[in-house]
Amino acid sequence: MANNNRNTPVPGRPGPGGGGGRNAAIRGGEKPKDIKKTLKKSFSYLGGYKAGLALVMLLAAASSIFKVIGPNLLGKATDVLYTAVENGVVTGQIAIDYTALQEIVFALCGLYLVSFVFSVVQGFTTAQISNNITYRMRKDISEKINRLPIGFFDVTSTGDVLSRITNDVESLSSSLRETLTQLASSLTLIVGTIVMMLSISWQLTLIAFGMIPVSMFIISKIIKISQPLYRKQQKSLGMVNGHVEEMMSAHIVVKAFNMEDKSITDFDVYNQELRENGWRSRVASSSMMPVTNFVSNLGYILVCILGAGMVVQKTLTVGNIQSFISYIRNFNQPIQQIANISTML
Amino acid sequence: MKHVLKHVKPYLPLLITSVILIGIQAYCNLALPDVMSQIVNVGIQQYSEKIAAAGGRAATALIAEQKRYIYSMGFKMLVLATGTSMVALAVQFCNARLGTGLSRDLRKTIFGKIESFSGAEFDQFSTASLITRTTNDVQQVQMMLTMGVRTIVFAPFMGIGGVVMAMRKAPSMAWINALSVLLVFCLIVVVYSLALPRFKIIQELVDKLNLVARESLTGLLVVRAFSTQKYEEERFDKASNDYKKTNLFVNRTMSMMGPTMGLIQTLVPVLIVWVGADKIAQSQLMVGDMMAYIQYSGNIMGAFMMLSSIFIMFPRAMVSVNRISEILDTENIITEVETPVTLPQGKCEITFDNVNFAYPSGDGDVLENISFTAKPGRVTAIIGSTGCGKTSLINLIPRFYDVKSGSVKINGVDVRDLSLKNLRDLIGYVPQKSVLLSGTVRSNLLAAKPDATEEEIVKACEIAQAKSFIKEKEEGYDAPVSQGGTNFSGGQCQRLAIARAVIKMAPIYIFDDSFSALDFTTDLNLRKALNSNLADSTIIIVGQRVASIMDADQILVMDEGRIVGKGTHKQLLESCEEYREIAYSQLSEEEV
Ligand SMILES: Nc1ncnc2c1ncn2[C@@H]1O[C@H](COP(=O)(O)OP(=O)(O)O)[C@@H](O)[C@H]1O
Ligand SMILES: [Mg+2]
Numbered sequence: 017m018a019n020n021n022r023n024t025p026v027p028g029r030p031g032p033g034g035g036g037g038r039n040a041a042i043r044g045g046e047k048p049k050d051i052k053k054t055l056k057k058s059f060s061y062l063g064g065y066k067a068g069l070a071l072v073m074l075l076a077a078a079s080s081i082f083k084v085i086g087p088n089l090l091g092k093a094t095d096v097l098y099t100a101v102e103n104g105v106v107t108g109q110i111a112i113d114y115t116a117l118q119e120i121v122f123a124l125c126g127l128y129l130v131s132f133v134f135s136v137v138q139g140f141t142t143a144q145i146s147n148n149i150t151y152r153m154r155k156d157i158s159e160k161i162n163r164l165p166i167g168f169f170d171v172t173s174t175g176d177v178l179s180r181i182t183n184d185v186e187s188l189s190s191s192l193r194e195t196l197t198q199l200a201s202s203l204t205l206i207v208g209t210i211v212m213m214l215s216i217s218w219q220l221t222l223i224a225f226g227m228i229p230v231s232m233f234i235i236s237k238i239i240k241i242s243q244p245l246y247r248k249q250q251k252s253l254g255m256v257n258g259h260v261e262e263m264m265s266a267h268i269v270v271k272a273f274n275m276e277d278k279s280i281t282d283f284d285v286y287n288q289e290l291r292e293n294g295w296r297s298r299v300a301s302s303s304m305m306p307v308t309n310f311v312s313n314l315g316y317i318l319v320c321i322l323g324a325g326m327v328v329q330k331t332l333t334v335g336n337i338q339s340f341i342s343y344i345r346n347f348n349q350p351i352q353q354i355a356n357i358s359t360m361l
Numbered sequence: 362m363k364h365v366l367k368h369v370k371p372y373l374p375l376l377i378t379s380v381i382l383i384g385i386q387a388y389c390n391l392a393l394p395d396v397m398s399q400i401v402n403v404g405i406q407q408y409s410e411k412i413a414a415a416g417g418r419a420a421t422a423l424i425a426e427q428k429r430y431i432y433s434m435g436f437k438m439l440v441l442a443t444g445t446s447m448v449a450l451a452v453q454f455c456n457a458r459l460g461t462g463l464s465r466d467l468r469k470t471i472f473g474k475i476e477s478f479s480g481a482e483f484d485q486f487s488t489a490s491l492i493t494r495t496t497n498d499v500q501q502v503q504m505m506l507t508m509g510v511r512t513i514v515f516a517p518f519m520g521i522g523g524v525v526m527a528m529r530k531a532p533s534m535a536w537i538n539a540l541s542v543l544l545v546f547c548l549i550v551v552v553y554s555l556a557l558p559r560f561k562i563i564q565e566l567v568d569k570l571n572l573v574a575r576e577s578l579t580g581l582l583v584v585r586a587f588s589t590q591k592y593e594e595e596r597f598d599k600a601s602n603d604y605k606k607t608n609l610f611v612n613r614t615m616s617m618m619g620p621t622m623g624l625i626q627t628l629v630p631v632l633i634v635w636v637g638a639d640k641i642a643q644s645q646l647m648v649g650d651m652m653a654y655i656q657y658s659g660n661i662m663g664a665f666m667m668l669s670s671i672f673i674m675f676p677r678a679m680v681s682v683n684r685i686s687e688i689l690d691t692e693n694i695i696t697e698v699e700t701p702v703t704l705p706q707g708k709c710e711i712t713f714d715n716v717n718f719a720y721p722s723g724d725g726d727v728l729e730n731i732s733f734t735a736k737p738g739r740v741t742a743i744i745g746s747t748g749c750g751k752t753s754l755i756n757l758i759p760r761f762y763d764v765k766s767g768s769v770k771i772n773g774v775d776v777r778d779l780s781l782k783n784l785r786d787l788i789g790y791v792p793q794k795s796v797l798l799s800g801t802v803r804s805n806l807l808a809a810k811p812d813a814t815e816e817e818i819v820k821a822c823e824i825a826q827a828k829s830f831i832k833e834k835e836e837g838y839d840a841p842v843s844q845g846g847t848n849f850s851g852g853q854c855q856r857l858a859i860a861r862a863v864i865k866m867a868p869i870y871i872f873d874d875s876f877s878a879l880d881f882t883t884d885l886n887l888r889k890a891l892n893s894n895l896a897d898s899t900i901i902i903v904g905q906r907v908a909s910i911m912d913a914d915q916i917l918v919m920d921e922g923r924i925v926g927k928g929t930h931k932q933l934l935e936s937c938e939e940y941r942e943i944a945y946s947q948l949s950e951e952e953v
Contacts, residue, residue: 079620086627090655093634097641098406098648105410110642117638124631132624139616143609151605158574158597253496260472260495262844264488266798268480272759272790273809273861274782276476283472291465298457298507306449313393313442321435324400328409328427334401338652341397 075138076200082131084208091339093120098334227315242300249297252290312348379455387518389445394656401649404431460507479695480761498681505678520664527657530650541629559611566604630655701780708737709868716767740900742910745919751903789867791875795858797846803838824890825860851878870900
């Protein structure tokens, strides 16, 4: 009877009562509500760097455009070689058009170098901006600390405030850096890739596109399964953290009343629950990768087969297949990224 | 590290399965470009040549055969792709079981260890850091294990497999692979050798930032009082500025890595085409093989990159591993003797014999030459200013700490010769901060005596003067208690903490400043109830108020870790200067 009494979650434990605020940081995984608030706030910090940010996005976009043209040119190089081989069957001598090949190779090197320069400049600028922003955030926090009512520090532990100054600002900075550039480059990459794919073959593009709804459908199904599991896992993580926290702060009482064994037995229950919910959640969310990978491979296979058929009918070149395979890989990257991110929310 | 490895052991079969599966997955991945090259080489090129050569009816048959060939290759690819994904799913399953199982076991070990800590070991870590170590750090190790195993195993399989496959296609172009790997390697070495030392500096700067922030936080009242905000802000600004500069360099160096890597990755295929052109001209290489070669070179470089990411992940996880090891390596200072003496519940006489005590973490003796005897059925009170060592003294009885020299004895038996459980069963302890556990009033009392009856619970609350306010609660004894008892007033918490001790009906009672939040009448009633109900117990009361201890059979007056007066209220008023001072400052002339 005593056991039942203590194991059932008691109103007030995970709730927002007294200790809740202070412990929230330790207890939980991220909470979407907080993320939204921080995002909004951090965008207000971006305001002062409009010109710089525009430049960064422009550079990222430009770099991506040059990168997108590459595979198409490389495919053309392959075609030069394949035509030589094909003609070779008739003439008995493989004669490669070296001037054409050289032109293509030079163009490729030029393209990639320009793209490289753009992305380096872009990286430097982004680092500068994000560093300035975090510096300003820290400054604001530091000033705010000296203005806040003393009472704030009674409910917020020093460690919590400290982690806001250092860790949180830091992770915000790196996520800003990444999202900004990724947004620009991913967008151009996707649009550019679609244009290039269409220019090679609308039929194959259609197939590649046909894979998107399939991917999305599967992703949404998996999310539907994985999100409740993830929430369950976070809940049991909260229970474990809560128990650890309480037993640590009540350490002296635990000792004085010989409650160690009981505390450990209780812990085992929460711990085991976390394990059970944990692995289920992990399996569900990590199944995203293999499954989307399969869909992506399916696209690859269809392009190979149908492409080969079209080559035989002379409506496509071997180089086109090669370029198209690269583009499909390009195209699937952002989709897989979305899939990976969405499981973590 | 050895602690973590020890915990991996039971999961070895799972780990091995995972490694094998990852190998299969890599094989399937590598086989795909090979099939593609066959489609191009045989399906397109060779059949087309044959068809061109044959002509007529033979050609139609060949065209049908070509179609079948391409489809059969497609089917082969489909099988491979399905295999890859199935195996990958199985790998994720193994890793999830492995990771969560390991972290469960680690958490259990750590938590058990912490629960075995006495005050002395507990003081070495802050509560917050103990919590992070049991939760976040374990999570970090789990991450490293699940992601790390996949990367550490998958990358070499892909890399080596890629090299083997590429060699089979065109051995004469192997130098291109060597070159690309070398370039990637150089890039990684250069970037890391530039950035890694700075990482350390950055960590130092973060610590500095932390320190400055912590100082201005903990000294907040002082800062406010003396209006030195401006100074504090400037100090913080300087630390923040230093950090910004170093961080900028590192961020820039790291931002070079992506584009440079991209450049290498894109130029290598160009090189392969350029070099491959000659081989094709000499009929040493087929176009399909060259296409496959390009894909393999990508795999090889990718594998190398993946491996290098381990070098970023690993140090981070090692920090967590070390923090966990710190706990597990802490040796318990308070230990039990192998053959403990057993003291039954019954009258207990406590004797302090020339006790000296110092905190392991602190400097200097906190208690010096403490000698006294607390008799059963009598009340011993301890009074003295804050920080004079009262709590330190009584904490030696339940062995939250051990004496430095001298001894604490119960009925002539040194407390160190008892088992901890036996010793603590003898004591009803009311801590200075009345730490209540989340649950209900009832669950808090049951924690002290799991087999307590309803009558015992009611009785304990009655003695502790807690019955009246519990009765007012709608749920009565099932009224919820939030963690730390924050939903009760200070005085109510103290009375509940007292009830929790009283329910044990222990031979020894220690009240550490436990009446401080009670009004005078409650205090008086409580002491009366204690006297009549715990008539045989040895009672030690630490107090600040003369009024609440003046009836004690023996009063110890403490000052800076020493006993400066010992006797009854009357005796001490005559003999002890310090006691007189305290008494006259608190009581009116008549009361004294
Ligand atoms: N855990 C500890 N580690 C180191 N020093 C401590 C610790 N607890 C108390 N002290 C020091 O020991 C002295 C006595 O403290 P304490 O016994 O709590 O005094 P009291 O209970 O009389 O107010 C104080 O100087 C205090 O700073
Ligand atoms: Mg004290």
